[in-house]
Amino acid sequence: MPGDGRELKPFRWWQLPFRALFALRLTDDYGRTTVYALDIRHWQNQSSGNVKAHLYRDGRLHAVSKLPAVFPVPGGTLDVKMSGFGLKRCHYVTDEGPEFQLVPDPDSAEGRRARLDRAHPALSRTIGLLSLCVLVAALAVLVPQLAEQLTRAEGIAQHTGTFTSPIDVPAWGSIVIAVATLAASTERALRLRHSHVLDGAAG
Structure with a gap:
């Protein structure tokens, strides 16, 4: 309008x-x-x-x-x-x-992140790579756990059998993963980077 x-x-x-x-x-x-x-x-x-x-x-x-x-x-x-x-x-x-x-x-969060990229490109690339690694690791943990939850349903289990995730994450570990994922996805958003697989799964 x-x-x-x-x-x-x-x-x-x-x-x-x-x-x-x-x-x-x-x-x-x-x-x-x-x-x-x-x-x-x-x-x-x-x-x-x-x-x-x-x-x-x-x-x-x-x-x-x-x-x-x-x-x-x-x-x-x-x-x-x-x-x-x-x-x-x-x-x-x-x-x-x-x-x-x-x-x-330049005063916005996106502007400050862009200034860091210009002033310290090596550090900026390291931060970006770290964010990417965090999201890949979180996805690697999430997918097996999601598969385990889905195959517990009786209608699915009778056709596929049940799947047990090889990764057992304690409650505190889930909190750490959630916080790290939030930080990584927010950092990527400051650079207007978005992947339907990585950032979409995190959201």
């Missing part, structure tokens, strides 16, 4: 856990530049599925849409999607096909 023209508010440090802010500069054939900004308060109503994206044009609210959202802009569209841990897409998709991720506000 159309926006009401209200002014875009600057990013504040205390909004780090629940606000994402991305920008895109587009220049037309006459050299005029328009700045688009996408403001998403992604923890506000995420449990109810009522998260909205606010599109600002040159600092004024231009349009509002529930997520997932597609906003038409000159030369293409802005595509915004959420995962259970943050954004998984915030891209400018051109009419010709190529797409580009929007630039995060």
Whole structure:
């Protein structure tokens, strides 16, 4: 729906856990530049599925849409999607096909993660690899346990037999895995990385 023209508010440090802010500069054939900004308060109503994206044009609210959202802009569209841990897409998709991720506000969590990547690329790659390894390990634990639960059902067991997971995770281990998985998936969301298998299973 159309926006009401209200002014875009600057990013504040205390909004780090629940606000994402991305920008895109587009220049037309006459050299005029328009700045688009996408403001998403992604923890506000995420449990109810009522998260909205606010599109600002040159600092004024231009349009509002529930997520997932597609906003038409000159030369293409802005595509915004959420995962259970943050954004998984915030891209400018051109009419010709190529797409580009929007630039995060430097004060946002996504912007700080991008700054770490630029300033310390080796450390950034290590953190990213660690996040990936955590999710792969969690999936390796989850799949056998899920198979065990499914084959306990009488209707399934009589056709496939029962399966016993070779991995027995104590209660405290499950908590550790859950916390580590949450941290890993959140870190990946800050980089707008998403896998239906890994991040989807974690969510």
